[in-house]
Amino acid sequence: MIHVVGHTAVDHISRVHHLPEKNHSTHITERQVFFGGGAANIAAGIAVLGEAVTLHSCIGDDFAGSDYEQWMDKLGIHRQFFVVPGTHTPTAFMFTDDAGDQMTFFEWGASKAFAAAEAPALPLVHMATADPEFNCRVAEKSEFVSFDPGQDVFWYTKEQLESIIANTDILFANQHEVQQMCTTLGVTRGALTKEVTMAIFTMSSDGSTLYIGGMEHFVPVVPVKLCDPTGAGDAYRAGFLSAYVKGYSPLTCCRIGTVTASYVVEHAGCQTHLPGWTQMLERYHTHFGTLEQPALRG
Template identity: 85%
Template sequence: MIHVVGHTAVDHISRVHHLPEKNQSTHITDRQIFFGGGAANIAAGIALLGESVTLHSCVGDDFSGSDYEKWMEKLGIRRQFFEVPGTHTPTAFMFTDESESQMTFFEWGASKAFATAEAPGLPLVHMATADPDFNCRVAQKSEFVSFDPGQDVFWYTKEQLESIIANTDILFANQHEVQQMCTTLGKTKADLIKEVTMAIFTMSGDGSMLYFGGREQFIPAVPVTLVDPTGAGDAYRAGFLSAYVREFAPLTCCQIGTVTASYAVERAGCQTNLPTWDQMLERYHVHFGKLEKEQDQE
């Protein structure tokens, strides 16, 4: 069982010609509404890949009976929710320009309940964007911890980052989040890598890097037609974690994460084009060959 902690949200995703400067405006060329929230995206990806997953999240009284709830039930996602009456389920407003740069405005809504909620101790947990103090408490109480600060990295204090990283086994981040963590901690990237057992740093369309066992390994991105980059990182984490609990080697887990992410970016929305395990395998074989366990069986 993989446990995922963090936001469940409704995503309003818009395309714009350019991201405006302060006191300026821009034209929205397309706007759509999708199921989202970093933790919920990862849980959906894991469920579709065939692994058991429990989502720990906060929702408002608008969630019960919603299409989003029905979608999670269809996927078989187990849910441990803090339901907060009189609040909205968190809502994200994302704007992506023609160069694929992105800006996000996030209404926490019910997720404010994380601050006072009792943190669970879990056997294997991935912590996505959520309340920093809540994530620190989950990390302290859990046995095996995977951590992804996401765009909430700017809300972590030095003390919170030090606490959570001290209890983290696998650290995920993109290049912007790595830079911010280093700035907050007053450390270099090399220092950060040494503090965790394994680190995976993604670089958008330029692939990702795995740091494990004193080695540095590059994983190229899978070339596809990009429609929307939103949710690519969440899909990568879903693929990695699903492979990790199946006891694949870390490099293979990264490759599976890369393939899973390649599906997500082919359509708008974070959960609209996530693959099953068989679909992932089909594309994996094309770009990375046979999985190591398939080779062992020959």
């Protein structure tokens, strides 16, 4: 069982020709509403790939009976929810321009309850965007920890990052989040990678790099026609973690994450085009060759 901690949200995704400067405006050319939230996206990706997953999240009283609840039921996602009456389920407003750059505004809503919530002790947990103090408590109590600060990286203090990284086995981040963590901690990128067993840093269309055992391994992206980059990182993590619990090597897990992400960016919405394991394998074979046999993980 993979446990995922963090936001469940409703995504309002808009297209614009360009992102405006401060005190300027721009025209929205397209707007759609999708199921989202970093943790929920990862949980959905894991479920579609066929692995058992439990989502730990905060929701408002607008979630019960919603289409989103029915969707999670259909996927078979186990849920441990903090229900916060009188609040909205978190909502994200994302704007993507013609160059693929993004800007996001996030309403925490029910997720404010994370701050005072009792942190679970979990055997294998991935911590996505959530309250920094809550994630610190989860990391301290859990056995195996995967951490992804996401866009909430700016809310972490130096002490919080030091605490959580000290208890982290796998660190995920994109290039912007890596830069912010290094700035907050006052360390170099190389020093940061040495603080954890393995680190996976994604670089949008420039691929990703695995840092493990003092070595660097580059993984190129799978070339596809880009529709919307939203959710690519979440899909990567879902693919990686699903492969990791099956016993595949970390490098192969990165490749599986890359393939999983390639499906998501072909369509708008973070959960609208998630591949199953068989579907993922077809594209993996095309771009990376024969998939190795997994090993038993101790």
